Amino acid sequence: MMLEEHLGAQIKTGFILCGIKTKVYPIQLNEQIREETISCINRIIEDCDLSIVPDSDANEGKCSQCEFLNFCADRL
Ligand code: SF4
Numbered sequence: 001m002m003l004e005e006h007l008g009a010q011i012k013t014g015f016i017l018c019g020i021k022t023k024v025y026p027i028q029l030n031e032q033i034r035e036e037t038i039s040c041i042n043r044i045i046e047d048c049d050l051s052i053v054p055d056s057d058a059n060e061g062k063c064s065q066c067e068f069l070n071f072c073a074d075r076l
Contacts, residue, residue, distance in 0.1 A: 001029070001034065001037060011029060012028065012029055013026055013027065013028055013029065014026075014027045014029055015027065
């Protein structure tokens, strides 16, 4: 959806890569998926506004080796 906004074009299929072996899941960008995505984004924004952080097992040992530490600052 961000790429659509960037390119000014409609994209009908996307891919989610996840898991240890980076499995690829094709996603049809239909109206339901778009609405769920926007709803999820809005809930994340609301949680950020309320400073609510989801449960995590992150700790100093994990965070200190995390590639996102410079951007996160969520747990430390
Ligand atoms: S730095 Fe942030 S993203 Fe990385 S392990 Fe810690 S909490 Fe998770």
